[in-house]
Amino acid sequence: MSDATTGEADPSTDTQRDWQGWSCSAAAAAGFLVCLVGWLRGGGTLSLPWAPKLGVRLEFAFDGLAALYALLATGVGAVVFGYGARYLSQHLADHRRPRSERRRFWPWMALFAVAMVGLATATDLVLVFVFFDLTAVCSYFLIGFDRERREARTAALTALLVTIVPAVALLAGAVLLYATYGTFSVPELVERVEPGTTTTVAGLLIAVAALAKSAQVPLHFWLPRAMEAPTPVSAYLHSAAMVAAGVLVLGRVHPLLARSEVVLTVLLIVGLASIAVGGVLALGRDELKQVLAYSTISQYGYVVTLYGMVGASASGAAAFYVVVHAVAKSALFLSAGAVTTATGEDRLSHLGGLGRRLPLLAGATGVAAATLAALPLTGGFFSDELFFGAAKEQGPVLVVAAVLAAALTFAYIGRYWMRLFLGPITTAPAALSRALVVPVVLLALVALAVGVLPAPITQLAEDAGAVSHAAPVAMSPAYHLDLRATNVMALAAWILGALLLAATGLRDRVSRALAAAGDRVGPRRAYTASLLGLRRWSGRVHDWETRDLRSSIAAVLVPAGGLAAAAFAATPIAQAYSVGPISGTDWLVLPLLALTGVATVVAARTRERLSIVLALSAVGFALAAVYALRAAPDVALVAVLVETMLTLVFLAALARLPGTEPRRETGPRPGRRWRDPVIGAIAGLGAFAVIWGYLSEPREAPSVSADQIRLTPAAHGQDVVTVIVADFRGLDTLGEITVLLIAAVGVATLLRRGRLW
């Protein structure tokens, strides 16, 4: 498992570098530099027409918010990709998969980063939706990378469904806003949107999509399952990409959301619930990546809570929090992957005392954990200071909630680190490749640097907060050695957290109880049940529809007839369904129509094939006679010819069928005798209503046929039908005769394996 043993088993691992991974990493680093320069130069906007009639534009803005998320996606991306270049080779070797499988990995990772940058810079809601879904598609392939494992495939599907189905709500919200305010562009919407029901509903719809993406309660369950993904994917998806996409959208449209109290309250409640649920569940998890996954849910709960508070400080704090969390969380994920690679274990209960063997990793992980726990000298201290500061402005309830949240975070991440690196050694680690440790150290150094020198990140967060708040934001995170409120809150959180850490029994019991309750009545259960229910329902419909030819036809005819009749019944038409006077040739037409009716009933009721064919041809000839009487000789001629041919072909086809009687299915069932006539009657009456309603409608606009009759002499013809077929509607005719040709090829394929003669 170690670097050394793999080296022996596969000497080419080191010589043959994963150039795809390294080039992805290099590209991400280059992108980081470009974004950095772009941000320092003050950004810019780009707007190209895309679908002008729909008001959709390719509208990008490189503002503070875009800079923050683009820098995260590329910066963390560069580090994670570098780690992944080493990790993936090992992963593939461990699973005995060919090295070419890299091709299934890196393009998606790269596309993921591109989609994230696109999402960060997009300011058109439709464009946001496109990039939003693009990240989901990438995540599907990345989470399901170990596709031979069933759990990985299910996890990928869950992540896709839970994030992409609510994403439709984002589109719906965008369309709702467009319908009212006439634009998809977020900056324009911010200027135009006024508080009201539309804004509330649209805001809620957009929030649902964003919250599902950010794995917030109750749609959080996809994230822990997604831990089936290879570690670099988890590190990237759950720190700087996928999950961050949700809060990014929240930050982008926050000026719109802030117009509705309801939306803000929902954000606040969902955020706090996520902090609590994620934190408590993280306390009791055993698998490394599961702890981190629930921690992510909880941490993004902080950000959502901050977006739920109104105010400049909250918006700035949210942006600051995202940066610090992404750095720390990706370091923790990479470290978890390194630990698993070194020991082959992925459970806290099987691990311990690694600090003595892997001091560098333990130190770097410690810094990342301290960042989450908000200890001084790390960026986490400032993000919590800002969080507390924003909570303080909202009143005592949120102050208490904020302290409890921070205490919970302190406890679970403390438990995680202590279980992993302190105590007696349970599984001895093998030597670790430097490529798996350096990225963790690098990210830890960033977290420390922010803790010592918060100015650059503060500047970035102020710029990003200004976009979310639609007004300038000023923050001044700093160390103050006094008893101001935020310091007291931090102290209280640490003490409470330490107590929680010490009370192991209580802690485990509460966490386990919540996990059990979640398993019994949680949203994941509802998801599974609804998925299974949908599948059963679809299966039943499919079975019924494909049971025999009659059911297939009925499945088309019954809805068609029913819907058409319903549409006509619901449409008020003046003087429709009127009966005119009967005169002249009508007295000849009526008996023919009666004959048609009798023949139809015979065709529906009889079981003899020959009788059915003859009854059908009687219907056809009677109708042909009706056409002739109604002065449509062209149609009548074609009807007679086609009817003759059809009868012949039917008889020829019957000669090919075995037996003379239709096969009886499992005996005569009650109601079966009447099934076909009833289905036929529904379809027929539907068509009858449509035609009667249409034909008896008084027409005011000059009809197309009048034009065609007028133009026929100019087309050098005297027979309107022929001219229509060959000239006016020539393209239609061409399509129809092509169908004939295709039908002949189809028959030849069925009967003679494609030989036409």
Added chain:
Amino acid sequence: MTAPGSSRGPTVIVRVVARLLLGPSVVVAVALIVKGYTKVGDGFAAGMVVGLAVALNAVALGARGAEEALPVLRHAPRVAAAGAALALVSGFFPLALDEPVFSHRPGPDEKVVSVGTAELMTAVSFDVGIFLLVVGVVTVLVHQLAEPDQEHPT
């Protein structure tokens, strides 16, 4: 259908009538096309008339018998393809002249050369394409369906 020579096959009269009807049916078809632009009927109807005559032959003589009596039937797939090609060309040649499809020549208000009632114009050649295609397709279908025992799917 029944093969020739089988005890329950059609009578001699049917066979003779079937063969005799082929000529007149072609004449009727030609008439339908030629008069198509002035009277009832068009390429499709004409094609069906010939197709019915071929089908009658297949009923009377069996697919193989019809093929032996009328070796020309063998070219049915080619006839269908030629008809499709003719229709396609008649419809789409205006594209080469930068005009919309189905802009027939001679255009409105231009002089048309006629032979009897038949007008020499691309709309008529399109109709002839339809005729050929229908004849070919129907002949192929009749041939395929009329010979159930030629090849058993295994």
